[in-house]
Amino acid sequence: MDARGDAELKKELDATLHARKELGDEYESALVDSFLEKVEQRFDGVVDRRVRRQLAEQQMVVARGSRSPQSTDSFGERFGFGIVSLVLAVPLSGIGGGVAGLPGLLVAWAGIVGVNVVQAARLSPNFFGRRDKNRRDSDWED
Secondary structure, eight states, X not given: OOHHHXXXXXXXXXXXXXXXXXXXXXXXXXXXXXXXXXXXXXXXXXXXXXXXXXXXXXXXXXXXXXXXXXXXOOHHHHHHHHHHHHHHHHHHHXXXXXHHHHHHHHHHHHHHHHHHHHHHHHHOTTTTSOOOTTOOSOTTOO
């Protein structure tokens, strides 16, 4: 809430407390309900403004055609996934080669490569040369 809204609520609270003193205990419930309704309206207004602002920001991101700020496409994720796959490749190669020889080694590495290709395709939509059919390379194209 902003300072102006806080000042208005403080005035409302002071007026409610003053009215309670004048009217007595029998109107306390109605006065409190009235004040809480004003607080709720103020709170709803703040929430509405924040939601509208966030929606506008998301619409701008979509309109620009870029990924959202919360996107998981980060260097740290790609680097970490690469390191983990290499670390796991050593024991998988040993197990595959030890149990089934060369075919087992080939199957283990095919699985490692497959998982990395799927991860790369997930993080980079045009990894396989796909292009969005609705996207134009230039604004001058029809």
